[in-house]
Amino acid sequence: MASVIEVKNLTKQFGKFKALSGVDLAVEKGEVMAFLGPNGAGKTTTIRVLLGILRASSGSVKVFGKDAWDHAVELHKRIAFVPGDVNLWPNLTGGEVIDLFTSFQGGKHSGERHRERFIKMFNLDPTKKCRTYSKGNRQKVALISALASNAELFILDEPTSGLDPLMLKTFEDCILELKKEGKSVLLSSHILGEVDKLADHVTIIREGRVVKTGSMTEIKKAAHGKSLEDVFLSEYEDQK
Amino acid sequence: MIRYLLFILRRERLMTPIWIASLLAASIGIAIAFQQLFATPEDMRVMAETLANPAMQALIGPTYGIDSLTPAMLMAQELLIFMIITVAIFNIFLVIRHTRTDEEQGRLEMLRALPIGRLTNPAATLLFAFKANLAITLAIALGLIATNMDGMQVCGAFIYAGSIGASGFLFASIALLMAQLFSTSRGALSGSFALMGVFYIARAFGDMSGNILSYISPMGLGLRVYSFYDNIAWPILVLFVQAIIIGGIALLVCRNRDLGEGIIPASKGRRHASRFLQTPFGLAWNLSKGNFLAWTIGLFALGATYGAVIGDIAEFVQTNEMFQTLLGLGQGDLITYQVVESFISMILVVMAMVAAIPVVIIANKIRSEEKQGRIEPIFARAIRRRSLLATYTIIAAFGSAWFIFITALGLYAGGANTGLLNFSNIVHIALFYVPAILVMLGMAVFLVGFLPKLTSLVWVIFGYSFLTVYFGSLLGLPEWMDRLSPFGYHPDLEASGFVTMPFIVLSTTAIALILMGFQAYRSRDLVG
Ligand SMILES: Nc1ncnc2c1ncn2[C@@H]1O[C@H](COP(=O)(O)OP(=O)(O)OP(=O)(O)O)[C@@H](O)[C@H]1O
Ligand SMILES: [Mg+2]
Numbered sequence: 001m002a003s004v005i006e007v008k009n010l011t012k013q014f015g016k017f018k019a020l021s022g023v024d025l026a027v028e029k030g031e032v033m034a035f036l037g038p039n040g041a042g043k044t045t046t047i048r049v050l051l052g053i054l055r056a057s058s059g060s061v062k063v064f065g066k067d068a069w070d071h072a073v074e075l076h077k078r079i080a081f082v083p084g085d086v087n088l089w090p091n092l093t094g095g096e097v098i099d100l101f102t103s104f105q106g107g108k109h110s111g112e113r114h115r116e117r118f119i120k121m122f123n124l125d126p127t128k129k130c131r132t133y134s135k136g137n138r139q140k141v142a143l144i145s146a147l148a149s150n151a152e153l154f155i156l157d158e159p160t161s162g163l164d165p166l167m168l169k170t171f172e173d174c175i176l177e178l179k180k181e182g183k184s185v186l187l188s189s190h191i192l193g194e195v196d197k198l199a200d201h202v203t204i205i206r207e208g209r210v211v212k213t214g215s216m217t218e219i220k221k222a223a224h225g226k227s228l229e230d231v232f233l234s235e236y237e238d239q240k
Numbered sequence: 241m242i243r244y245l246l247f248i249l250r251r252e253r254l255m256t257p258i259w260i261a262s263l264l265a266a267s268i269g270i271a272i273a274f275q276q277l278f279a280t281p282e283d284m285r286v287m288a289e290t291l292a293n294p295a296m297q298a299l300i301g302p303t304y305g306i307d308s309l310t311p312a313m314l315m316a317q318e319l320l321i322f323m324i325i326t327v328a329i330f331n332i333f334l335v336i337r338h339t340r341t342d343e344e345q346g347r348l349e350m351l352r353a354l355p356i357g358r359l360t361n362p363a364a365t366l367l368f369a370f371k372a373n374l375a376i377t378l379a380i381a382l383g384l385i386a387t388n389m390d391g392m393q394v395c396g397a398f399i400y401a402g403s404i405g406a407s408g409f410l411f412a413s414i415a416l417l418m419a420q421l422f423s424t425s426r427g428a429l430s431g432s433f434a435l436m437g438v439f440y441i442a443r444a445f446g447d448m449s450g451n452i453l454s455y456i457s458p459m460g461l462g463l464r465v466y467s468f469y470d471n472i473a474w475p476i477l478v479l480f481v482q483a484i485i486i487g488g489i490a491l492l493v494c495r496n497r498d499l500g501e502g503i504i505p506a507s508k509g510r511r512h513a514s515r516f517l518q519t520p521f522g523l524a525w526n527l528s529k530g531n532f533l534a535w536t537i538g539l540f541a542l543g544a545t546y547g548a549v550i551g552d553i554a555e556f557v558q559t560n561e562m563f564q565t566l567l568g569l570g571q572g573d574l575i576t577y578q579v580v581e582s583f584i585s586m587i588l589v590v591m592a593m594v595a596a597i598p599v600v601i602i603a604n605k606i607r608s609e610e611k612q613g614r615i616e617p618i619f620a621r622a623i624r625r626r627s628l629l630a631t632y633t634i635i636a637a638f639g640s641a642w643f644i645f646i647t648a649l650g651l652y653a654g655g656a657n658t659g660l661l662n663f664s665n666i667v668h669i670a671l672f673y674v675p676a677i678l679v680m681l682g683m684a685v686f687l688v689g690f691l692p693k694l695t696s697l698v699w700v701i702f703g704y705s706f707l708t709v710y711f712g713s714l715l716g717l718p719e720w721m722d723r724l725s726p727f728g729y730h731p732d733l734e735a736s737g738f739v740t741m742p743f744i745v746l747s748t749t750a751i752a753l754i755l756m757g758f759q760a761y762r763s764r765d766l767v768g
Contacts, residue, residue, distance in 0.1 A: 053353070055498060077355040092250070100247055103243055104243060104247075104351065104354040104356055
């Protein structure tokens with residue numbers, strides 16, 4: 001069977017600036033892929049291309065075997081997305097926004113039970129206006145909307161920024177649950193502890209190029225007992 | 241698509257109905273007032289004579305139907321351009337709020353990750369704008385028919401309201417296009433309003449000299465329906481087709497661009513902040529200078545437009561005996577001079593109000609920065625609240641004199657060739673209105689200090705001032721209503737002294753308001 005995400009030789013040019021130069025990325029069904037790299041490496045850019053929000057300058061970008069730009073609408077029925085910096089409509093309540101996302105997702109309204117469950121798990125008050133939410137609470141609104149959908153692929157761009165340790169734990173449980181259900185996750189993150197617990201595979205990019213990719217076990221083995229943190233730090237620092 | 245429309249509707253559940261209701265209320269109220277004002281044909285004839293001169297045509301557009309005047313017709317002549325401007329403003333804000341602002345804030349990114357077409361957001365916004373304009377058209381038309389004023393016709397009411405609605409829809413399309421071209425909502429807003437200004441000025445020139453510019457400018461075209469008289473429908477159709485074409489272009493541009501991008505590229509900046517930018521004053525100036533420049537150019541152009549009318553007025557007065565008797569003046573060059581002078585004072589009051597707009601925008605900037613959460617990091621440094629507010633206030637206060645001066649300069653430049661203008665006189669009249677503008681600034685600062693959530697109240701005062709100054713004598717409003725507005729005081733052209741009583745009262749009021757605003761700003765919470 002084809003990979004859930006299959007990116008080959010992707011480049012993205014912003015005017016003269018080359019943000020991505022030949023990125024390869026593959027995510028298989030049922031696995032959690034951690035997507036790492038220093039600030040400005042091109043993670044968010046790659047994710048936006050995957051979502052058909054940015055158009056690839058060259059290369060092939062396939063999700064569920066279909067081109068991410070041409071079939072964006074159709075693909076998005078099977079994808080849930082959480083950005084790292086969630087900004088919501090100030091005069092709608094959190095509950096309204098969650099409903100809105102679910103309704104746009106087109107999922108059947110069996111999501112109701114799910115929705116209540118996640119709202120409880122994340123301890124969110126859905127009756128407050130979004131303008132009064134703290135950063136973490138805004139993040140929760142996006143997370144709950146994503147988790148309550150019946151998507152098969154979860155694309156998460158620093159989804160836990162602003163969450164407290166307790167919520168972080170809840171988030172991790174949710175991801176492990178998704179994995180059990182056979183869903184796929186692309187997780188961009190700077191929190192290595194989270195990556196260590198959740199990821200099956202890891203891809204590291206730097207300055208728009210993939211510098212390391214492999215399964216978690218391989219990488220740990222190759223590190224000869226060094227901590228995960230050391231491995232990443234050496235990758236990040238090489239550039240100097 | 242339908243879901244998206246509902247979503248826009250939900251976010252608009254307050255704003256749009258309020259606009260529509262206010263437009264309806266204003267239309268009906270003014271219709272009733274006109275009905276009472278123009279009870280006899282004589283009243284109407286006097287009014288029509290006052291309107292039928294180049295200066296008024298530059299301000300409000302063509303006049304018509306002298307042979308069979310009705311109150312409805314007079315109302316349409318005087319009001320249509322302002323209705324079009326108001327509805328255009330509504331549409332520009334509506335469209336940009338739902339498109340570029342959402343995109344800039346990163347909300348659109350989340351929506352686009354859902355199974356929503358690439359064009360759903362702009363297309364649904366345009367569709368919503370269409371429906372809102374349709375509602376405005378129906379509300380105004382039916383409301384006017386219900387007043388049953390003299391000269392009211394069903395067909396005329398729909399033509400009048402249709403011109404308003406179609407113009408509004410065209411500005412919705414223009415705003416949508418601007419939202420594609422500019423990568424920030426500020427840019428898109430400025431672009432839309434600048435174009436609106438250009439259309440207005442082009443129309444003024446066209447209407448004054450009766451040339452094709454009146455038809456090229458959509459604002460001029462909208463006035464060519466001659467409602468309650470000829471009732472010509474085709475301009476409405478043309479406006480509508482233009483709206484569809486521009487909307488189509490906007491959608492095409494949107495389809496082919498990346499999210500977050502504009503077509504006009506954001507330029508690369510400097511590596512270091514200049515010495516000047518590192519001070520609070522420098523930062524505030526940096527944030528306001530674009531505004532400053534754009535308004536300087538716009539006001540100069542507006543002034544020059546009216547300056548250019550002066551020659552026409554002089555000629556008009558000299559050849560029109562009726563007008564001379566109407567004003568109760570003698571013969572000869574002296575009248576020309578007097579008429580020009582009184583025209584200049586009239587224009588300058590209106591200009592003073594327009595010139596106050598950028599002043600208030602600059603003063604409100606500190607509040608919009610606060611809303612965006614960009615003030616907190618500044619106060620977290622060793623900067624006093626008072627000094628930050630002072631920087632914006634000083635820039636705006638400087639603007640109070642600068643903008644009206646530039647307008648006067650434009651007026652002089654536009655009309656200098658007629659030899660009828662006295663530069664120091666113009667500047668004298670112009671500067672007399674500086675305290676009035678300062679009072680508006682004072683109101684803005686006061687609100688920033690006391691009622692940060694209601695800073696837009698200052699625009700209500702604008703609306704009030706405009707109504708009383710423009711319609712005050714026309715509607716026979718009592719004088720105290722005029723005096724409530726800072727623009728209700730006019731210079732005494734005969735008196736030689738500059739510092740008159742109103743000048744002192746207004747200046748003191750302005751200073752008091754500013755001081756109170758400062759006091760409150762120091763001790764209130766910062767709110768998002
Ligand atoms: N619209 C754009 N125009 C120009 N350059 C851009 C644009 N978007 C991103 N870039 C540039 O592309 C590069 C990659 O950015 P990207 O946001 O993908 O990084 P990232 O890996 O997500 O970083 P972070 O960890 O900080 O989130 C950066 O150098 C950024 O400045
Ligand atoms: Mg990023």
